Structures are given as C-alpha cells and as structure tokens.
Amino acid sequence: MRIAVVGGGISGLVAAYRLRQALGGGVELVLVEARERVGGILRTVEIAGEPVDLGAEAFVGRRREIPELMRELGIEEQLVHPAGRRPLVWSGGVGHRLPERTLMGIPAGAESVSGLVDAETVARIADEPNRPLEWKPGGDMSVGELVADRFGEQVVRRSVDPLLGGVYAGRADSIGVRAALPTLAAALDTGAASLTQAVARALPPPSDTPVFGGIRDGYGVLLEALRTAADVKVETATTATRLTRTATGWHLDPVGAVDAVILATPAPATATLLREISPAAADLVAGIELASSAVVALALPRDAPLPDNSGILVATDEPLRAKAFTLSSRKWPHLAARDVALVRASFGRFGNDTPLGWSDSDLVTAAVEDLTTVTGIEITPLTAVVQRWPNGLPQYAPGHTTRIAELRSATSDLPALALAGSYLNGVGVPACAASGTAAARRILEHLT
Known part of the structure; x- marks a missing residue:
C-alpha cells in the first residue's frame, strides 16, 4: 500500500504520523513538500547560538492536541x-x-476598555444593552461590522484589530464572526439580547x-519528532502538480500511483490539485483569501x-x-x-x-x-x-463556515482523499494538528 501526503507543515506531518501509528510498517508513506524544508509556517533557527521560533511561538494551552502529541512522542519535558x-x-x-474580560478584544462591559477609548465610546458601550440588536440566527457578518455598529470604531481599531492581527494577520473587517468566534455566534443565535450579553455568555x-x-527548544523539536515517528519518505523541493483518479486509487504527479492521498496544502495549492477531479471543490477553496x-x-x-x-x-x-x-x-x-x-x-x-x-x-x-x-x-x-x-x-471571511461545509460535501464522494490545513477549521497549531488527525482518520475509514 502506498499513501501520499502533500504538504509538510504540521498538518501533513501529523497526518503521516497518525497513518503510521495505525498501519504500521506495511505501508509506504510519501510526503511531498514544495519548500526545501518541512514545517510550513513553523520554523526554528539559531540566534546567538540558541533556538528561536520565527513562525508561531505559542499554542493555546486549553486545547490538548499539542501537549498530548508531545507526550506520545516522548518530548513532554519540552x-x-x-x-x-x-x-x-x-x-x-x-x-x-x-x-x-474581552473576547478577542470585544469587551463584556464598558469598564474593560475605559482609558483605551474616549468617554463617548465608553458611554456608547454602557448604553448598548438598551439598543435593539439585529442578528439573524445562523447568519454571519464581519467582526468589524458587528463591533463598530454596537460599540464604535475605536473599539475595533484599538482593542479587536490588535488581537485579530496576531491570529490571522488580518483585520476585524476581513474576519467573520461565525468562524473566528463560534461561541459568540452561538450566544447570538440563542437569543442574546445585546452584544454585551453575548460576549459575557461566550x-x-x-x-x-x-x-x-x-x-x-522551538517547534523544530516537535517537527523532527513527528518526522522520525512517521518514518515517512520526504521529498522536499518537489511540487505536486496534478491529481487524477485511476481504477484503483490516484495518480499524483510527480509521485506516481498511490492508494490514497491527503492534501495538507495551502488553499491555492489545494485548489490547483482539486481542479481536475472536482471543479466545484476547487472553486470553493480558491475563494479563500x-x-x-x-x-x-x-x-x-x-x-x-x-x-x-x-x-x-x-x-x-x-x-x-x-x-x-x-x-x-x-x-x-x-x-x-x-x-x-x-x-x-x-x-x-x-x-x-x-x-x-x-x-x-x-x-x-x-x-x-x-x-x-x-x-x-x-x-x-x-x-x-x-x-x-x-x-x-x-482569512476566515464572513460565510467561511458555510464555504467549508460545502467543500466537505463536494469532496465527500472522492474515495481515499482527505483535506487538512489551516484554511479549514482553525489557523492555530492545535487546530492544524487536529485537521491532520481528522484527515488520517478519513483515509483509515476508507481503507478498512
């Protein structure tokens, strides 16, 4: 059996590791990476003789994916x-x-941002529960549009933007509420009478x-441990250019015939590889900025x-x-x-x-x-x-969750193919690791 993983970021490496765990030594795993190194946007270099991360340097501690993965790999002391x-x-x-007491910079009360914004904005936040809230359950809008309407532009630029800029390299105007703040969307869906109340609930x-x-010692430690445990053949500086179906599986250029494939690539590369086998899925992925x-x-x-x-x-x-x-x-x-x-x-x-x-x-x-x-x-x-x-x-734009649901549907009938990566269900390292695990699980379900 031969399985290809396209993309050597954390998503692809976790997917390869999970496949090796489940299938043992009886499967050939090939990882194809366009860059000259694995790790994607995780990179550790030496500065003043010691390791320093130049990509992500932290992960959300309340998610268990990375600490549990480190324990499995025997590097928990790191x-x-x-x-x-x-x-x-x-x-x-x-x-x-x-x-x-803010949710991604959105305050649960006026006192949270007192001093950061002017007195007029503080008064507007304090009065917000008294103004009717228009929110369509199941709907979506940009975080910036919602917060500016309810709390004012200063809250967006001085409190929300700085935090969203760190997570998405975006602005509140480019990020949708439902994908970036699901607990806030849920509170609004279930009838919160104001944004203040919704934030408090969320x-x-x-x-x-x-x-x-x-x-x-940096994410390089985790990347190397995953690569070693996955026992995967890594082909760096190699771009996967075309994916087509065969009678028994897939043909991936330039790798050749494989029984299954995981696309753990950025959205543009994923769209290119899906173009021939599912134009509708390719269009959905290509629309992600x-x-x-x-x-x-x-x-x-x-x-x-x-x-x-x-x-x-x-x-x-x-x-x-x-x-x-x-x-x-x-x-x-x-x-x-x-x-x-x-x-x-x-x-x-x-x-x-x-x-x-x-x-x-x-x-x-x-x-x-x-x-x-x-x-x-x-x-x-x-x-x-x-x-x-x-x-x-x-960028998790308004409507992103609907886009991803439609993408899942458009690829559901493609056998032995799975998607992973930061454009799906979260840009953080734990979310990417979870997407790699989910992709491996989908392949295993097909193979068994």
Whole structure:
C-alpha cells in the first residue's frame, strides 16, 4: 500500500504520523513538500547560538492536541508556559494595559476598555444593552461590522484589530464572526439580547490552566519528532502538480500511483490539485483569501530595559509600521535565562502587505525605530533575522463556515482523499494538528 501526503507543515506531518501509528510498517508513506524544508509556517533557527521560533511561538494551552502529541512522542519535558505577564496596547502614542474580560478584544462591559477609548465610546458601550440588536440566527457578518455598529470604531481599531492581527494577520473587517468566534455566534443565535450579553455568555469559564504553552527548544523539536515517528519518505523541493483518479486509487504527479492521498496544502495549492477531479471543490477553496506577514527577530543586550510586559500590540489607527512586538525574554522564563534579550517584531496585515516589499535592512530599521518609539529606550540590536511569510494565513471571511461545509460535501464522494490545513477549521497549531488527525482518520475509514 502506498499513501501520499502533500504538504509538510504540521498538518501533513501529523497526518503521516497518525497513518503510521495505525498501519504500521506495511505501508509506504510519501510526503511531498514544495519548500526545501518541512514545517510550513513553523520554523526554528539559531540566534546567538540558541533556538528561536520565527513562525508561531505559542499554542493555546486549553486545547490538548499539542501537549498530548508531545507526550506520545516522548518530548513532554519540552513543554513550557509563559511567565504570566500581560501585553500592552499602543494607542494614542501611549501604552495601555490590554483590556480584561474581552473576547478577542470585544469587551463584556464598558469598564474593560475605559482609558483605551474616549468617554463617548465608553458611554456608547454602557448604553448598548438598551439598543435593539439585529442578528439573524445562523447568519454571519464581519467582526468589524458587528463591533463598530454596537460599540464604535475605536473599539475595533484599538482593542479587536490588535488581537485579530496576531491570529490571522488580518483585520476585524476581513474576519467573520461565525468562524473566528463560534461561541459568540452561538450566544447570538440563542437569543442574546445585546452584544454585551453575548460576549459575557461566550467568555470561557475561569480556569487555572495556562492560556498558552510553548516548546522550550522551538517547534523544530516537535517537527523532527513527528518526522522520525512517521518514518515517512520526504521529498522536499518537489511540487505536486496534478491529481487524477485511476481504477484503483490516484495518480499524483510527480509521485506516481498511490492508494490514497491527503492534501495538507495551502488553499491555492489545494485548489490547483482539486481542479481536475472536482471543479466545484476547487472553486470553493480558491475563494479563500490569504494574508502575508513578516517577522523580525532581534537579539538585544541582556540588560536592555524592556517593559515588564509580554508584548506590545499596535492599534490599527496608529502610524507605526509594525503591528506587534513580542517581548520574548519577558514572556517566556526559559528565554529570560539566555545571554541576550529577544524581541520579535511583526509586520503585515490582510490588505496591507507593503512591508513585505521592503528589503531586509528596511524591515530591521522599521522594527528598531518602532520598538524605540513604544518602549522609549534606545534599541541597538546585536543580531537581527528576517523571516517572510508570503500568503501564510487564510482569512476566515464572513460565510467561511458555510464555504467549508460545502467543500466537505463536494469532496465527500472522492474515495481515499482527505483535506487538512489551516484554511479549514482553525489557523492555530492545535487546530492544524487536529485537521491532520481528522484527515488520517478519513483515509483509515476508507481503507478498512
């Protein structure tokens, strides 16, 4: 038996690992990756002689996929958690404490954003429960449209945008409520009388579980452990160009005949491979837009007087070029012990990928100048590393959940084929790992 996995990101590697677990050594697994390395938008490099992540550097700790996967692979000792410091929001030329009791920046009450927005906006939020709410159960709209209508534009730009920018490299105007905030959509569907009430219902219950987790020596540890455990033949710098059905399975160029295939590729590549076998499915995937971003990792002198915060998010009505800074040495205790202070500057949002056209030196200059502005200290980096992520994150636009449901339906009659990836049911690392597991399960159900 021969199975192909197209795409060597976390989704594809988890899918290959799950197949190997279930099928043992009696199956040939081939993983095809267009890049010259596996990992997708996860990448660990050395800075000042030690590993640093240039893609995602954390995962949602309340989801169990990654901690459980680490235990299975015998690397659970690598699990770390942040120090508990909170980020700031840079707005109006001042750093504000990140509002509490919010759902992706949407406040459950006016007091949450007092000081971040003006008095008129605070009064509008306080009065919101007194205004009739129009929401069609099962419907959808952009997060920006909903929040601006109920709470005002300042809440969107200063509280919601900074958080959505970190998750999707997008803005509230490009992200739909139902896909990005399913608990909020559920609260609205079941009759919440106001957005204030819906947010209060949708907030997660208090928990002692850390909100985020990380990997001490970077995601490269997890990627290598998955690759080894999957015992998969990896063909990097190889682009899958065409997928066709045969009498007994599939033919994938340039791999050849396979009994089953998992497409763990970004949306555009998936659309290309589906075009011949299911034009309707290809059209659905092709309609998903993507955002590009870039990360500049800075190593500073260890004694650099950085703020005692985990990071600084930038409101979208500010003139700065960077959208956020992760003060990594403040956020993670294991990084605080190193000989340098580490900071990551993030650039690029959906609809504004101008920084990606800049040279590396221009990006580093912008990172240093903007970091100087938000911290008030003179920044002199010892080392700077630039990582670009062109078309790295799908945008969960209004109607995304309907699109994915229709995609599932359009591919349901394609035997021994499964889809995985960040464009399906979540862009975070745990969601991608879950999509890889689900794809492997679909193939196993067909084969058995």
